[in-house]
Amino acid sequence: MNEAAPSPSSRVKSLLRTVAPDLTPWRSxxxxxxxxxxxxxxxxxxxxxxxxxxxxxxxxxxxxxxxxxxxxxxxxxxxxxxxxxxxxxxxxxxxxxxxxxxxxxxxxxxxxxxxxxxxxxxxxxxxxxxxxxxxxxxxxxxxxxxxxxxxxxxxxxxxxxxxxxxxxxxxxxxxxxxxxxxxxxxxxxxxxxxxxxxxxxxxxxxxxxxxxxxxxxxxxxSVRAVLTGVRYAWSRKDLLGTYAIDLCAMLFAFPVAIFPFLAAELDAGWALGPMYAASAVGALLVSVTGGWTSRIHRHGRLLLVAALGWGVAIALAGLSGSVWLVLLFLALAGGADQISGIARSTLWNQSIPDALRGRMAGVELLSYSVGPQLGQVRAGGMAGLVGVRASVWVGGVACVVGVLALATALPRLLSYDDRTDPHAAAVRAEHERAAAERTAGERAAGLSSAEESPAAAG
Missing domain, CATH: 1.20.1250.20 (MFS general substrate transporter like domains)
Known part of the structure; x- marks a missing residue:
C-alpha cells in the first residue's frame, strides 16, 4: 500500500523546521x-x-x-x-x-x-x-x-x-x-x-x-605569544583565505561613508536612514531563516559564494537609478554578508585549537574591523574622482574580481570540509575529551556528596 502524502500542515511544519533558527545551543x-x-x-x-x-x-x-x-x-x-x-x-x-x-x-x-x-x-x-x-x-x-x-x-x-x-x-x-x-x-x-x-x-x-x-x-x-598566533594563522591557508576574502570585500565594497551623497544624487534625502538600515534588515532576515546553515559542511565554499554575492549586490546598487532598487540590493548585500559571517565564524571555531583561540580571535578582530575603515576611505576618495555611483559599482566589481583571485590562490579554503578536515577533527576530539572529563568530575563530586551525607546525618 502506498504511504499517504504528507498533509499541507505537515509540509509547512517541515519547511519551518528547515529555515527557523536552530535553538539547540539555547536549550543545551x-x-x-x-x-x-x-x-x-x-x-x-x-x-x-x-x-x-x-x-x-x-x-x-x-x-x-x-x-x-x-x-x-x-x-x-x-x-x-x-x-x-x-x-x-x-x-x-x-x-x-x-x-x-x-x-x-x-x-x-x-x-x-x-x-x-x-x-x-x-x-x-x-x-x-x-x-x-x-x-x-x-x-x-x-x-x-x-x-x-x-x-x-x-x-x-x-x-x-x-x-x-x-x-x-x-x-x-x-x-x-x-x-x-x-x-x-x-x-x-x-x-x-x-x-x-x-x-x-x-x-x-x-x-x-x-x-x-x-x-x-x-x-x-607576551609579544612572543602574539607572534605565535600570527604564525599559526599564516600556516593555515584556509584561515588566511577567510581573513583575506573578508578584507577584500570590505576594502572594495563598503560604501557606507558616501550614503549621504548617494541619497542626494538620487534626489531621495528621506532614504538616508533606510540605506543605513537596509543591510542590517537583509542580515536579520537571513538570521531568522538560517536554520539551514547548521547542515552546511563546506564552509569555505559557502564563504566564497556569499562574498561574491556581496560584491554583485553592491555593484547593482551602484548601477541602479531607482532608490527602491538601491535599498533592495543593499538588503541583499546584508544577507550575503550575514552568510559570510556565519561561514567564517564556524570555520574558525570548528578548527582552531582552544589554546590558540583567543589569539586567532584577535587576528579576526583586525580582519573585520580594519577592512570597513579602509573601505570608507576608498569609497570617499574614489567618489571624488569618478563620482558617487561609479565609486559604488566599481567597488562591487573590484570585490568580485578580488575574491575570485584570492579563491584561486588559496585552494585549501575551497576544499575545507568539517567532516574530513584534520584540524576540525582534532578540535572535535579536544571538545569530547573536555566534556568527558567534566562529566567524570561531576559524577565524582556527586558520589563524594552521597558518601558524606550519611555521616553528616549520623
Whole structure:
C-alpha cells in the first residue's frame, strides 16, 4: 500500500523546521543563554552611545571633520589591544576577562554621562573615551569570541553563531532608530544614562557564567605569544583565505561613508536612514531563516559564494537609478554578508585549537574591523574622482574580481570540509575529551556528596 502524502500542515511544519533558527545551543547550555542575553542587553545599549557621541560632537563643533576624527582615535587602540587581548584570552579565565572589560566599558559610559551633564560639556574627553572604549573592546572581543566554543558543544557552533547574529542584527535595525528617538527627544544625557543601566544588567548576567579557565600549560601573554598566533594563522591557508576574502570585500565594497551623497544624487534625502538600515534588515532576515546553515559542511565554499554575492549586490546598487532598487540590493548585500559571517565564524571555531583561540580571535578582530575603515576611505576618495555611483559599482566589481583571485590562490579554503578536515577533527576530539572529563568530575563530586551525607546525618 502506498504511504499517504504528507498533509499541507505537515509540509509547512517541515519547511519551518528547515529555515527557523536552530535553538539547540539555547536549550543545551545555561552559560550560552546568559551570554546571549547579556549580548542582547548591551547591544541595544551600545547603539545609544553610538548615535549620541557623533550627535554631541556635532552640537559642540558643527564640524563633520570633528565627527570623523572619532574613527581615527579608535583605530590604533583597536589594533594594538585587539592583538594583546587575544593573547590574554588564551592565558586567563575568559569569563573573567570579559567581565572586567564590560565593567570598564560601563565606567567609560559613566564618564560620558558626567561630561554631558556639565554646564558646558568638553570635547576632548569624548575623544579620550572613544579611544579607551576601542581599547577595552579590543581586550574583550577576542575573549568573548573565544568563550562560545568553550560553553557550546562542537556540533552546535554554527547554530550558536547564527543565534548571536540574530540579536546583533536585530540591534542593528532597531538600535539606531531607538537611539535616534532618545537623543532627539530626551538628549544625549539620557542616552548615556540608559547605556549605563544596560551595562549594569549585562554585568549581572555575565557574573552568573561559570569560570572558563585557560588550558593547562597556556602560554603567558607576551609579544612572543602574539607572534605565535600570527604564525599559526599564516600556516593555515584556509584561515588566511577567510581573513583575506573578508578584507577584500570590505576594502572594495563598503560604501557606507558616501550614503549621504548617494541619497542626494538620487534626489531621495528621506532614504538616508533606510540605506543605513537596509543591510542590517537583509542580515536579520537571513538570521531568522538560517536554520539551514547548521547542515552546511563546506564552509569555505559557502564563504566564497556569499562574498561574491556581496560584491554583485553592491555593484547593482551602484548601477541602479531607482532608490527602491538601491535599498533592495543593499538588503541583499546584508544577507550575503550575514552568510559570510556565519561561514567564517564556524570555520574558525570548528578548527582552531582552544589554546590558540583567543589569539586567532584577535587576528579576526583586525580582519573585520580594519577592512570597513579602509573601505570608507576608498569609497570617499574614489567618489571624488569618478563620482558617487561609479565609486559604488566599481567597488562591487573590484570585490568580485578580488575574491575570485584570492579563491584561486588559496585552494585549501575551497576544499575545507568539517567532516574530513584534520584540524576540525582534532578540535572535535579536544571538545569530547573536555566534556568527558567534566562529566567524570561531576559524577565524582556527586558520589563524594552521597558518601558524606550519611555521616553528616549520623
Amino acid at each position: 547550555s545555561r552559560e550560552f543563554r546568559l551570554l546571549w542575553l547579556s549580548g542582547c542587553v548591551t547591544g541595544f545599549g551600545s547603539f545609544l552611545t553610538y548615535v549620541a557621541v557623533p550627535m554631541q560632537i556635532k552640537e559642540l563643533t558643527d564640524s563633520s571633520v570633528a565627527v570623523g576624527l572619532v574613527g581615527a582615535f579608535e583605530l590604533v587602540p583597536l589594533i594594538v589591544f585587539g592583538l594583546w587581548g587575544g593573547a590574554l584570552a588564551d592565558a586567563l579565565d575568559r569569563r573573567r576577562l570579559v567581565l572586567f572589560a564590560e565593567a570598564g566599558l560601563g565606567l567609560l559610559s559613566i564618564l560620558l554621562l558626567v561630561n554631558a551633564l556639565l554646564p558646558t560639556p568638553v570635547l576632548w574627553p569624548i575623544y579620550l573615551v572613544a579611544a579607551l572604549v576601542a581599547a577595552a573592546d579590543g581586550l574583550q572581543r577576542p575573549a568573548l569570541d573565544a568563550l562560545t566554543p568553550r560553553i557550546v558543544p562542537h556540533d552546535q557552533l554554527t547554530a550558536a553563531f547564527a543565534l548571536n547574529s540574530l540579536y546583533r542584527n536585530a540591534a542593528s535595525v532597531a538600535g539606531p532608530t531607538l537611539a535616534g528617538v532618545v537623543v532627539t527627544f530626551a538628549g544625549v544625557q539620557t542616552a548615556y544614562a540608559l547605556d549605563v543601566v544596560t551595562f549594569a544588567a549585562s554585568l549581572l548576567l555575565l557574573s552568573r557564567i561559570r569560570a572558563v579557565p585557560p588550558p593547562t600549560g597556556a602560554e603567558k601573554p
